Amino acid sequence: MTLTELKYIVAVARERHFGRAAEACFVSQPTLSVAIRKLEEELGVQLFERGSTEVSVTPTGQQIVEQAQRVLEQTNTIREIARQGKDPLSGPLRVGVIYTIGPYLLPNLVRQMIADASGMPLILQESFTIKLLESLRQGDLDVAILADPFPDQGLMTQAVYDESFVIAVPRGHPWARREAIGATELKSETMLLLGTGHCFRDQVLEVCPELSRFSQASGGIQKTFEGSSLETIRHMVASGIGVTVMPMMARPEHVDEGLLSYVPFEPPAPQRRVSLVWRKSFPRLPAIEALRHGILSAGLHGVTLLRDAKPQSH
Numbered sequence: 282m283t284l285t286e287l288k289y290i291v292a293v294a295r296e297r298h299f300g301r302a303a304e305a306c307f308v309s310q311p312t313l314s315v316a317i318r319k320l321e322e323e324l325g326v327q328l329f330e331r332g333s334t335e336v337s338v339t340p341t342g343q344q345i346v347e348q349a350q351r352v353l354e355q356t357n358t359i360r361e362i363a364r365q366g367k368d369p370l371s372g373p374l375r376v377g378v379i380y381t382i383g384p385y386l387l388p389n390l391v392r393q394m395i396a397d398a399s400g401m402p403l404i405l406q407e408s409f410t411i412k413l414l415e416s417l418r419q420g421d422l423d424v425a426i427l428a429d430p431f432p433d434q435g436l437m438t439q440a441v442y443d444e445s446f447v448i449a450v451p452r453g454h455p456w457a458r459r460e461a462i463g464a465t466e467l468k469s470e471t472m473l474l475l476g477t478g479h480c481f482r483d484q485v486l487e488v489c490p491e492l493s494r495f496s497q498a499s500g501g502i503q504k505t506f507e508g509s510s511l512e513t514i515r516h517m518v519a520s521g522i523g524v525t526v527m528p529m530m531a532r533p534e535h536v537d538e539g540l541l542s543y544v545p546f547e548p549p550a551p552q553r554r555v556s557l558v559w560r561k562s563f564p565r566l567p568a569i570e571a572l573r574h575g576i577l578s579a580g581l582h583g584v585t586l587l588r589d590a591k592p593q594s595h
Contacts, residue, residue: 284356286320287349289313290328291419294338294346299331350419354562357420361564368400369567375404376572377413377425381481381511382555385530386426389579397578398571410480417560424559424569426576428480431558438556439569440590441576444583445552446485447532447543449515450524457542464546471523473514476507484553485526515541528553529583555584561594 292302293313303310321328328342338346378386387405394403406413406422410431416422417436426441448467450456475482508514514525519540532543557573577586 282320282323284353286316287352289316290320290342290346291349291353293317293329293336294342295415295419297335297337299336354418354420354560358562358564361423369565370398370571371400373402373404374565374568374572375406375421375423377406377408377416377422379410379413379427379480380407381475381479381528381531382426382428383407384510384512385528386576386579386581389581390575393575393579394572397575398568401568401571403572409478411478414558417558420560423563423565424557424572427556427558428484429554429556431480434595435561436558436595437561437563437592438558438595439573439592440554440556440587441573442581442584442586443552443554444585445529445545445550446526447529447545447550448524449518449527449532449541449543451518451521452540452542453521454524454542456524456544459544461545461547464551467524467526473517473523473525474507475511475514476509481511481528481553484551526551530581532583554587558595 289302289306289308292305293299296302296305299314300310303313306313317328324345326341326345327339328345330337330339383405391403394401406416408416410427413422413425413427414431414436417425429438429440448456448462456462474485508517511527511531515527515531517523518525527543533539557569557576559569563569577588
């Protein structure tokens with residue numbers, strides 16, 4: 282039994298497909314399949330049921346995969362302990378960030394980290410919340426930057442900032458001259474939302490109760506379009522298709538030059554809390570603190586920094 286074989290079975294359990302698992306592990310499918318078959322023969326149990334289109338994990342296989350995940354995590358911990366013994370701020374830090382935060386946070390954050398911790402380059406990965414949590418559990422990421430709440434337990438979290446939402450409308454829209462807009466008014470407009478899988482879509486529906494009830498009552502939000510990113514949606518709004526809700530940091534600092542107007546919600550404005558998330562076993566805590574300090578010092582606009590927030594067990 283080798284660590285490579287354990288990595289392979291974790292990948293197959295995650296992807297439910299040998300081909301995709303092989304791609305994720307950067308090996309050929311025959312290499313991965315032979316290694317897993319060898320492990321099954323060594324253990325004397327079947328780990329996976331091979332279907333024509335999808336692979337499923339057997340009950341015994343599921344227990345072994347879960348243990349393999351823990352072994353791989355502990356292996357990474359050994360490496361991190363060795364690195365920490367030299368210098369916790371030396372060597373790359375693998376950071377995950379959700380799509381609706383990355384484009385607005387990373388430019389300032391990277392500049393700040395170069396100034397504060399030049400010996401700790403950031404290896405960055407953008408993805409959905411659920412994917413980042415999975416990579417975090419498996420030890421493929423060291424820390425993730427997520428918006429609360431998120432569906433996981435057994436992790437450490439530390440809040441960094443709160444960010445209000447604003448409504449983006451075309452410059453010629455009647456709302457462009459409003460001082461504030463109530464959440465209940467959104468149901469009368471053509472709304473542009475992110476597609477399923479984006480946590481910001483769910484947050485918009487949760488913090489705008491009338492919009493959420495409208496969606497449930499009608500079997501689906503009426504008069505809506507979906508976009509793959511906030512920037513795509515911003516362009517669609519500018520073209521006059523409808524209106525949208527955006528996090529404050531997505532609002533350009535110099536809005537007078539744009540084609541959109543950004544109007545606040547009536548108080549209390551909906552908002553999201555952004556936190557750092559890491560495994561309890563992760564040993565490079567000074568690296569986490571350096572990343573948090575970098576965010577707090579990055580000169581972010583439109584957010585409320587939470588400098589006194591303490592680490593919490595999630």
